[in-house]
Amino acid sequence: MKVQELKHASLKKWVEDAVSLMTPDSVEVCDGSKAEYDRMIQFTLDAGLATKLNEKILPNSYLFRSDPSDVARVENRTYIASKSKDDAGPTNNWIDPAELKKNMTSLYKGSMKGRTMFVIPFSMGPVGSDIAKIGVEITDSPYVVANMHIMARVGTKVLDVLGPDGFFVPCYHSVGKPLGAGEKDNGVWPCAPVDKKYISHFPETREIWSYGSGYGGNALLGKKCLALRIASVLARDEGWLAEHMLILKLTNPQGEVKYITGAFPSACGKTNLAMLIPTIPGWKVQTVGDDIAWMKFKEDGRLYAINPEAGFFGVAPGTNNDSNKNAMDTIKSNTIYTNVALTEDKNVWWEGIGYDAPGKLIDWNGNPWVQDKSNKDQKPAAHPNSRFTGPAKQCPAIADEWEDPKGVPISAFLFGGRRPKTIPLVNQAKSWIHGVFMGSIVGSEVTAAALDVQAGTIRRDPFAMLPFCGYHMGDYFKHWIKLGQTHDESKLPKIFFVNWFRKNDAGKFIWPGYGENSRVLAWIFDRCDNKGKFVDTPIGILPTPDAIERPAGVSEADMKEILNVDIEGWKKEIADVRQNHYPKFGDKLPKELYSELDAIEKRLNA
Ligand code: OXD
Ligand code: MN
Numbered sequence: 001m002k003v004q005e006l007k008h009a010s011l012k013k014w015v016e017d018a019v020s021l022m023t024p025d026s027v028e029v030c031d032g033s034k035a036e037y038d039r040m041i042q043f044t045l046d047a048g049l050a051t052k053l054n055e056k057i058l059p060n061s062y063l064f065r066s067d068p069s070d071v072a073r074v075e076n077r078t079y080i081a082s083k084s085k086d087d088a089g090p091t092n093n094w095i096d097p098a099e100l101k102k103n104m105t106s107l108y109k110g111s112m113k114g115r116t117m118f119v120i121p122f123s124m125g126p127v128g129s130d131i132a133k134i135g136v137e138i139t140d141s142p143y144v145v146a147n148m149h150i151m152a153r154v155g156t157k158v159l160d161v162l163g164p165d166g167f168f169v170p171c172y173h174s175v176g177k178p179l180g181a182g183e184k185d186n187g188v189w190p191c192a193p194v195d196k197k198y199i200s201h202f203p204e205t206r207e208i209w210s211y212g213s214g215y216g217g218n219a220l221l222g223k224k225c226l227a228l229r230i231a232s233v234l235a236r237d238e239g240w241l242a243e244h245m246l247i248l249k250l251t252n253p254q255g256e257v258k259y260i261t262g263a264f265p266s267a268c269g270k271t272n273l274a275m276l277i278p279t280i281p282g283w284k285v286q287t288v289g290d291d292i293a294w295m296k297f298k299e300d301g302r303l304y305a306i307n308p309e310a311g312f313f314g315v316a317p318g319t320n321n322d323s324n325k326n327a328m329d330t331i332k333s334n335t336i337y338t339n340v341a342l343t344e345d346k347n348v349w350w351e352g353i354g355y356d357a358p359g360k361l362i363d364w365n366g367n368p369w370v371q372d373k374s375n376k377d378q379k380p381a382a383h384p385n386s387r388f389t390g391p392a393k394q395c396p397a398i399a400d401e402w403e404d405p406k407g408v409p410i411s412a413f414l415f416g417g418r419r420p421k422t423i424p425l426v427n428q429a430k431s432w433i434h435g436v437f438m439g440s441i442v443g444s445e446v447t448a449a450a451l452d453v454q455a456g457t458i459r460r461d462p463f464a465m466l467p468f469c470g471y472h473m474g475d476y477f478k479h480w481i482k483l484g485q486t487h488d489e490s491k492l493p494k495i496f497f498v499n500w501f502r503k504n505d506a507g508k509f510i511w512p513g514y515g516e517n518s519r520v521l522a523w524i525f526d527r528c529d530n531k532g533k534f535v536d537t538p539i540g541i542l543p544t545p546d547a548i549e550r551p552a553g554v555s556e557a558d559m560k561e562i563l564n565v566d567i568e569g570w571k572k573e574i575a576d577v578r579q580n581h582y583p584k585f586g587d588k589l590p591k592e593l594y595s596e597l598d599a600i601e602k603r604l605n606a
Contacts, residue, residue, distance in 0.1 A: 053346050115185075171210070216387060228465070229469070425499060
């Protein structure tokens with residue numbers, strides 16, 4: 001489709017303005033067809049940017065290698081450019097929007113020279129769902145177009161729903177390395193140097209401007225940028241929730257169904273939990289979403305969730321047939337791999353795939369690599385943040401209703417993190433506000449010392465939203481509290497904190513995790529109906545030690561330990577929240593959360 005054919009006047013004008021600014025050689029409005037996808041892939045193959053994988057092993061699948069400087073989200077180059085700095089809050093980077101636009105406009109000037117501009121209309125959520133939102137991304141990267149085909153619903157059908165005057169989130173993206181006259185992409189992943197990369201959000205005008213990175217969340221603007229940062233602002237303004245949560249469907253042996261969402265910081269096994277294969281007989285877990293949930297209240301007073309995405313952009317290393325068989329089966333065809341290693345027979349390999357590297361590999365940098373297990377310092381063959389982009393509909397565990405435009409009614413929210421001590425296996429909040437408190441203190445232990453934190457300390461990531469909230473986190477907590485105050489609490493999801501990562505004194509994990517987590521899900525399922533054995537404790541509602549059937553290898557004493565109320569540990573936890581965590585949010589930290597902290601402290605001291 002040509003730009004002239006666009007029926008939406010302000011969309012057409014917006015595209016025309018972008019064309020004058022970025023001066024591409026040509027412009028294409030994406031139709032979302034298979035032929036278009038194939039053309040994008042062919043283009044990247046011809047340019048030497050992609051490798052076709054073995055058609056017999058991984059049909060219709062391709063490998064891309066990114067520039068070594070462009071391998072992950074860049075939080076220090078991600079901006080929430082609200083009019084006032086105070087609205088972005090102390091945990092977001094802020095630049096005055098006018099100044100940022102001026103600076104980025106000069107970067108965008110001529111940035112698409114030598115390239116084609118693709119205009120991608122996309123729907124986050126099933127096309128036409130009243131919970132879905134439409135965005136339009138302009139990009140000069142055919143890799144981005146192909147990935148967006150998998151991760152979102154794209155093309156003409158979205159324009160049809162948008163109509164002549166519908167609302168859309170305009171998203172600019174350019175890889176930011178204009179080609180000189182007659183120059184062609186030469187097999188090197190184009191991007192700008194780190195100090196020229198910008199992932200910018202303008203919350204008041206609902207705009208996204210991304211420049212200089214072609215990778216994942218920096219470039220596939222429907223995901224973190226629209227579905228979390230901009231959507232969190234829309235959700236605050238419109239009274240709903242845009243959350244960094246998986247959505248799963250749980251069916252008990254009697255055939256009763258509940259839907260649960262869960263927020264976990266990165267690297268806590270969220271994708272694995274979303275696709276878990278239960279070990280307890282008769283139970284079934286199915287996937288609705290693995291990363292993001294959009295939830296709105298319906299007339300019955302309940303919250304209904306959709307997965308705004310259409311694919312999985314998962315971390316490859318550590319994914320194997322034991323940790324996540326469903327993910328492995330999802331990505332056997334029609335998948336884009338980025339920065340994994342390549343085998344001689346054009347298969348993929350990564351650390352933690354479950355078997356040794358077969359022979360000579362090409363690593364993610366494009367260099368020969370042979371596994372040397374005697375060398376503990378050997379650089380990994382796959383980048384630790386290497387990814388697969390696979391269609392959700394190929395997941396063997398995908399729930400039939402995953403694309404239901406109405407969404408699914410949510411019975412429980414889970415929060416969790418990697419907490420080797422103190423935090424029990426599972427803990428039910430006594431009330432909505434207690435649950436909001438739980439969400440506000442989510443954190444994970446830092447395992448290896450990072451530049452700014454010591455190993456062993458807890459890196460807090462409230463609601464797993466710290467890098468993804470488009471406004472002040474203090475106001476975000478307030479939004480959650482307000483939902484509890486303005487809705488019938490008996491119809492709101494019950495809130496639970498889970499921790500699969502408790503360690504014993506020898507440093508070994510006590511709980512086996514993975515499929516065995518289904519035992520905990522079963523208790524949660526029953527608690528949603530006020531069933532299941534429990535004890536009311538100062539920190540929350542815990543299962544009795546016999547409420548959850550023990551998996552092999554977990555002794556009665558282990559069970560007691562992971563369900564114990566560690567009074568001294570909790571006093572330290574409370575002190576850490578009071579002294580180090582909550583003060584970060586300044587005056588905007590809602591007083592209700594301090595009251596909750598006081599109440600728990602009082603119960604611990606009683
Ligand atoms: C992700 C993340 O990639 O949360 O989904 O970092
Ligand atoms: Mn995520």
